[in-house]
Amino acid sequence: xxxxxxxxxxxxxxxxxxxxxxxxxxxxxxxxxxxxxxxxxxxxxxxxxxxxxxxxxxxxxxxxxxxxxxxxxxxxxxxxxxxxxxxxxxxxxxxxxxxxxxxxxxxxxxxxxxxxxxxxxxxxxxxxxxxxxxxxxxxxxxxxxxxxxxxxxxxxxxxxxxxxxxxxxxxxxxxxxxxxxxxxxxxxxxxxx
Amino acid sequence: xxxxxxxxxxxxxxxxxxxxxxxxxxxxxxxxxxxxxxxxxxxxxxxxxxxxxxxxxxxxxxxxxxxxxxxxxxxxxxxxxxxxxxxxxxxxxxxxxxxxxxxxxxxxxxxxxxxxxxxxxxxxxxxxxxxxxxxxxxxxxxxxxxxxxxxxxxxxxxxxxxxxxxxxxxxxxxxxxxxxxxxxxxxxxxxxxxxxxxxxxxxxxxxxxxxxxxxxxxxxxxxxxxxxxxxxxxxxxxxxxxxxxxxxxxxxxxxxxxxxxxxxxxxxxxxxxxxx
Numbered sequence: 001x002x003x004x005x006x007x008x009x010x011x012x013x014x015x016x017x018x019x020x021x022x023x024x025x026x027x028x029x030x031x032x033x034x035x036x037x038x039x040x041x042x043x044x045x046x047x048x049x050x051x052x053x054x055x056x057x058x059x060x061x062x063x064x065x066x067x068x069x070x071x072x073x074x075x076x077x078x079x080x081x082x083x084x085x086x087x088x089x090x091x092x093x094x095x096x097x098x099x100x101x102x103x104x105x106x107x108x109x110x111x112x113x114x115x116x117x118x119x120x121x122x123x124x125x126x127x128x129x130x131x132x133x134x135x136x137x138x139x140x141x142x143x144x145x146x147x148x149x150x151x152x153x154x155x156x157x158x159x160x161x162x163x164x165x166x167x168x169x170x171x172x173x174x175x176x177x178x179x180x181x182x183x184x185x186x187x188x189x190x191x192x193x
Numbered sequence: 194x195x196x197x198x199x200x201x202x203x204x205x206x207x208x209x210x211x212x213x214x215x216x217x218x219x220x221x222x223x224x225x226x227x228x229x230x231x232x233x234x235x236x237x238x239x240x241x242x243x244x245x246x247x248x249x250x251x252x253x254x255x256x257x258x259x260x261x262x263x264x265x266x267x268x269x270x271x272x273x274x275x276x277x278x279x280x281x282x283x284x285x286x287x288x289x290x291x292x293x294x295x296x297x298x299x300x301x302x303x304x305x306x307x308x309x310x311x312x313x314x315x316x317x318x319x320x321x322x323x324x325x326x327x328x329x330x331x332x333x334x335x336x337x338x339x340x341x342x343x344x345x346x347x348x349x350x351x352x353x354x355x356x357x358x359x360x361x362x363x364x365x366x367x368x369x370x371x372x373x374x375x376x377x378x379x380x381x382x383x384x385x386x387x388x389x390x391x392x393x394x395x396x397x398x399x400x401x402x403x404x405x406x407x408x409x410x411x412x413x414x415x416x417x418x419x420x421x422x423x424x425x426x427x428x429x430x431x432x433x434x435x436x437x438x439x440x441x442x443x444x445x446x447x448x449x450x451x452x453x454x455x456x457x458x459x460x461x462x463x464x465x466x467x468x469x
Contacts, residue, residue, distance in 0.1 A: 069202075071202050078206060081206070081213065082209070089216070093224055095224070
């Protein structure tokens with residue numbers, strides 16, 4: 001029973017309620033860091049780490065601080081504090097371990113701080129009343145979904161660089177059209193769970 | 194409203210902030226990345242215009258390249274020789290003598306010298322005017338004088354003269370090439386900063402046509418080619434060219450040119466050239 005519900009949460013987070021293409025969260029890095037598959041992958045990994053860590057810490061903060069003190073209305077601000085600190089940490093680690101990735105992510109790395117996908121995920125976790133296992137699965141699913149969307153998108157954009165486009169569509173216009181078509185394609189998963 | 198209503202949020206948020214702050218402070222020590230102090234020093238010396246004139250995007254990237262020795266210390270066109278000297282000191286190398294290049298409009302055919310083909314009433318922009326059968330000037334090589342280069346210049350080094358020509362102030366020009374790229378007539382070229390004698394005509398028309406259209410154009414008489422004692426002037430496509438490496442700025446060609454299509458930097462030239 002619980003095994004199947006966990007599977008449902010995972011599939012639902014990756015495909016059906018894909019954070020980028022169905023919930024329209026985290027569009028900024030989706031468009032900004034999707035010029036190369038490699039950087040898109042790096043961004044996906046960074047977001048994955050932040051999402052997983054943020055989910056756990058916000059869950060703890062919610063259950064043991066906010067609920068206990070009955071100050072649930074502080075949820076948003078506390079969550080943002082958690083996410084911001086985590087992003088700072090990730091930034092330091094990436095700068096130390098992979099400088100080229102740090103450079104290619106550029107300004108989008110600190111922008112995970114205000115990435116609504118991460119905040120949205122943590123808020124959804126609490127809203128859906130997930131327990132610790134479920135929310136970790138949900139976080140991983142959301143992160144995989146985000147990575148999947150951004151990497152697919154980057155691959156398409158890489159190909160598009162080489163294709164012969166009308167001048168007016170070059171660059172962002174065609175990227176936006178592609179994003180909308182991808183979103184339509186992901187609507188095909190609707191009703192799967 | 195109890196006191197807890199204020200105390201709890203403040204304490205919990207403050208406490209969390211404190212914990213995360215301490216954690217980050219610890220992490221920043223642990224994951225400290227050593228930045229080459231040279232990069233910061235060089236970055237502070239650079240003008241910070243981020244013009245891209247050096248060929249790399251932004252002063253930060255240039256500072257990195259200089260510090261790693263991949264870019265020359267005199268690579269920044271904005272800073273010029275003074276900056277090159279400073280950077281050379283930081284890097285502990287000698288400045289290799291490359292000359293500063295500045296942009297120059299090689300057309301002197303203003304509205305009183307060059308005839309108009311028609312009256313242009315369109316957008317005040319050379320690129321737009323050029324689309325209308327090459328602009329209103331009868332000479333299709335000349336400066337249209339609508340100020341597209343002036344608008345694109347980030348350093349205010351271009352001004353428009355009264356007879357509708359662009360004029361570049363060499364002292365302000367940093368050689369960022371923005372005007373060279375934007376000019377639809379390709380009438381802006383790079384010349385060495387210390388070059389005083391420049392042929393101010395861009396026309397590849399034959400001498401007869403030039404005479405009909407413009408009173409200050411190069412008519413291809415080749416008097417300058419013969420007169421030059423250094424053999425520094427070449428002739429190609431109905432137009433004379435000065436080889437700046439050979440030119441000694443003797444001003445002989447300036448005096449000989451029948452249409453005054455060769456310009457000296459200073460009008461009262463001759464005495465001053467003896468000094469330089």
